[in-house]
Amino acid sequence: MASRPPHRVRAHGGVGQGPLRGRGQQRRLRFHDKIDLTLESLKGTVERLRQPPSTSAEVEKIKEQISENKNVSVDLERLQPVYETLKQRGKEMIARSEGADKDISAKAVQDKLDQMVLIWEDIQTLTEEREAKLLDVMKLAAKLWCSHVALAATIKDTQELIGELEGPGVDPSLVKQQQEDAEAAKDEIDGLQEELATVLSLGSDLGAACGEPDKPIVHKSIDELNSAWDALSKTRKDRADKLVEALQAAVPYQEGLQGCTSTVIKAIAQEILHQPSDVFPELLCGVLLLGSNSPGQRWVGCWSC
Structure with missing residues (x-):
């Protein structure tokens, strides 16, 4: 009985499967090259x-x-098709194996797929956290600088x-009015204290x-x-402080001035009484004029009546 040609056995055995194995090996190599570049x-x-x-x-x-930071997310979106393709091909290769x-x-293959997925998720998480932090800091900075x-500007003005x-x-009544104005200004300044505290707190946070x-x-x-x-x-x-000092100095000065003016007017009045009647009206007008420009005004008015 004649035996079968040996090349036919090889055709159904090693020789016949060689090209298939070669193509499978090439696919694996291309997969690893692509996923290695992606991982890098x-x-x-x-x-x-x-x-x-x-x-x-x-x-x-x-x-x-x-x-x-958004550009990173954009780049990740562009890479999404490659990422999904590699995952799919990797799963298919594993499915064809034992x-x-x-x-x-x-x-x-599985190790590289797991690594790629893990890094991909890390990038997504890090970009989201980075954006959230930047938005918080930007909001804080905008509030502080405004x-x-x-x-x-308010402090400067x-x-x-x-x-x-x-x-x-030098007049006590004028100084008292100035003190009232100063007290009103103090209240306005004290009202800014809360704003100052807010700005200082924002500055500390930023x-x-x-x-x-x-x-x-x-x-x-x-x-x-x-x-x-x-x-x-x-x-x-x-x-x-200057207004307090001015008021303390103005009161004795005003009292002394009033006393001095009253004494002068009284002396002039006594002199008028000894003058001839034809000059009396003119002298009286002079005394009244003096009284109208002095703290003794009220006394002259009473005396002239």
Whole structure:
């Protein structure tokens, strides 16, 4: 009995399956090359997200940082088709094998798939957390700088207003009116104390939230505001002290002036009584004029009656 040609056996055995195995090997190689490149790209992205640039304390710069962070999400969306394709092909390769727990090649595929999915999810989480933080800091910065500018302007205007006020008078009634005005100004200044406390609190929060390079900017602005407030408080106190001193000096002076004027008018009146009748009216008018420009006005009016 003649035997079968050996090449036919090979045709149904090793020789026949060779091309199929070769194509399968090529697919595996292409898969690994593609997923390795993807993993390398994703790893670089996640590392950058784990060490983000320092958060700014300025609103416009924070907006730029938010935009840069959004670009990462955009890049991830562009990579989404490749990501999904790799997951699908990897699952198919594992399904054609004996399973990742028995086949070393299948396990290598599964490990890379797990790593890719984990990094992908990390990137999504980090970008979301980064954006949330930047939005919070931007809101804080906007509130601080708006309140800071408004309060600084109010302090400056109040300081200038007090500096332009008329100096303490010599008449007690005028000084008392100036004291009333100063007290009203004090109430307005005290009303700003709550605004100052709010700005200082916002400055402390922003200084803690922003990065190290921007902390000196925040601290300097708060220190300048504190200095302006201290200067305003000192100016107001100096004004109040001067008015107290002016009032203390004005009362004895006014009393002495009234006494002196009364004595002079009485002496003139006695002299008038000894003058001829034809000059009496003119002298009397002079006394009345003197009395009208002096603290003795009321006495002259009574005397003339």
